[in-house]
Amino acid sequence: xxxxxxxxxxxxxxxxxxxxxxVREVGPRDGIQMVKTILPSARKLAWCxxxxxxxxxxxxxxxxxxxxxxxxxxxxxxxxRGALAMPGxxxxxxxxxxxxxxxxxxxxxxxxxxxxSASEEHNQANVRRSTEESLQDFxxxxxxxxxxxxxxxGLGAGIATAFGCTISGAVSEARVVEIAVxxxxxxxxxxxxxDTVGYGDxxxxxxxxxAVIAAVRPLPVACHFHxxxxxxxxxxxxxxxxxxxxxxxxxxGLGGCPFAPGATGNIDTEDTVFLLEQLGFDTGADVERLVAxxxxxxxxxxxxxxxxxxxxxxxxxxxxxxxxAAA
Numbered sequence: 001x002x003x004x005x006x007x008x009x010x011x012x013x014x015x016x017x018x019x020x021x022x023v024r025e026v027g028p029r030d031g032i033q034m035v036k037t038i039l040p041s042a043r044k045l046a047w048c049x050x051x052x053x054x055x056x057x058x059x060x061x062x063x064x065x066x067x068x069x070x071x072x073x074x075x076x077x078x079x080x081r082g083a084l085a086m087p088g089x090x091x092x093x094x095x096x097x098x099x100x101x102x103x104x105x106x107x108x109x110x111x112x113x114x115x116x117s118a119s120e121e122h123n124q125a126n127v128r129r130s131t132e133e134s135l136q137d138f139x140x141x142x143x144x145x146x147x148x149x150x151x152x153x154g155l156g157a158g159i160a161t162a163f164g165c166t167i168s169g170a171v172s173e174a175r176v177v178e179i180a181v182x183x184x185x186x187x188x189x190x191x192x193x194x195d196t197v198g199y200g201d202x203x204x205x206x207x208x209x210x211a212v213i214a215a216v217r218p219l220p221v222a223c224h225f226h227x228x229x230x231x232x233x234x235x236x237x238x239x240x241x242x243x244x245x246x247x248x249x250x251x252x253g254l255g256g257c258p259f260a261p262g263a264t265g266n267i268d269t270e271d272t273v274f275l276l277e278q279l280g281f282d283t284g285a286d287v288e289r290l291v292a293x294x295x296x297x298x299x300x301x302x303x304x305x306x307x308x309x310x311x312x313x314x315x316x317x318x319x320x321x322x323x324x325a326a327a
Contacts, residue, residue, distance in 0.1 A: 021281035022246040023273055024058040024222070025051045027297070028079070029094055030266055031254035033063065033070050035304050041075045043300055045082040050296065051251070052088045054289035056269070059083070060113060060248070061091045064100035080107050092156065096127045101141040105148060112145075113156035113192065114138050118176045119165035122196070126160070135182055142187030157188035158224065162208065164199030173208050177215050184216040191221045192248070195235065198228020202238035209242035222246035225267045227253060227307065232267035233275050240279070247272060252294045253307030268308035270294060274315070287315060 028044050039047075048059050061083040067074035076093070083091035084107065092111035095101045104112045116134035117123035123131045138157060145153050162176045180191050193212055195205075205223075213221050223239045225232045225247070236247060250266035270290045273283050291311050298306055 018280060018282035020245065021240075021276045021283055022058065022222075023056060023269060023276070023283050023285060024060060024092070024246065024248050025056045025251060025269055026060040026224070026248045026266060027051075027250040027252070027254055027269065029060040029063050029073075030248070030256075031250035031252075032072055032301075034256045035072070035254070035301055037301050037303065038072055039300060041078045041082065044075075044079050045086070047251070047293070047297060048083055048086060048089060048091070050293035051269075051290070052086060054293060055283070055285035056290075057088060057284070058090050058092065058111075060094060063094040063096075064103045065094075065096055077103070077107065080104070080109055084108065092154075094158075095141075098137055098140050098144065102144065105145065105153060108150075109153070110151070111154040111156060112141075113158055114141060115158040115160055115194075116179070117160040117165075117196070118171045118179055119161040119168045121167040122161045122165050125167065131179070135179070135186070138183060138188075139186045146187065154189045155187060156190040156192050156222075157183040157186075158192040158194055159183075160194045160196040162193045162200075163195040163204055164197065166197045166199075173204075173211065176208060177211050180212045180221075181215050184219050188219065190246075191216055191219060192224055193221065194224035194248075195226055196224075198226040198231070200225065200235050201231055202234045205235045205238040206242050209239050209244055213243050220246065222248065224248040226255070227265055227267050233271060236267065236272060236275060237279070245281075247276075249273075251290065251297055252311070254297075254301075254304065265305075265307055268310075270310045271308050274310050274319070278319070287319075 028047050051059055062076040062079045063073045064076050065073055092113050093104050093109050094113045101112055120131055159179050164171055223244050225235045249269040249272040251269045253265040253268040255266035270287055273285045274287050276283050294311055
């Protein structure tokens, strides 16, 4: 069909007009922090490369934590350097404290994500200090970032256990909003609200995300959902209703928190992309390529449990038609 054809032009305009929704692959960090197999750096980077080739441009590639705490990330510097050299990739790393941030800053990582917990008990289990102490550490990280010459490094601020905690139970929504506001005022460039243990439900997500977005506007707000109880994708749709347009996900649904009893995998990258595309959003990602990458990752981790409906059932024949019609 000729590019001059009016039907072709209209179809292209519809595709170009679709609203963007961003999926950040966190498998090389959150996805493997609890797996039994220590992946070689080369395979972690192959995972990143495959995700980029499938259209995922933002990847959380590693975590700057002590190797004695999580041995999987003993090669954090090597992986970060490899990711920084990868064309088309906008890498980020996770840090729990100023020391980890300084390691990331020294390498020139463009996005550094910090995490603290809304639950005091989980924060103590995760980083051995109170939530208030973690907030003060974030202020020091932001100040250190602002004193560095050169391009400004983006700071993401994650609020873990925002929808509940397996240690302490209910978490105050007002407390989550308060923490988000404080992080925004301290210099965060993005707020990431995390359902670390899979306690969230669509009504709660819609309510809390609406409140957080209103409180920190115009700062971008992302969501990090786990599918512990089967509500992960339902929570994505609820977050979309509230105005969220960025989501963390892990290939094959890998992931979990070593300091949260009962926490299991993240929402599945392939299924999340499929859902967003079916709803008419443009993720820029190719589901079939993501499934092919998943098969490769499965071969590296034979003892792990994987999830995901698209890898099991395949794409429906109506998939591309639906995505085009919704545009």
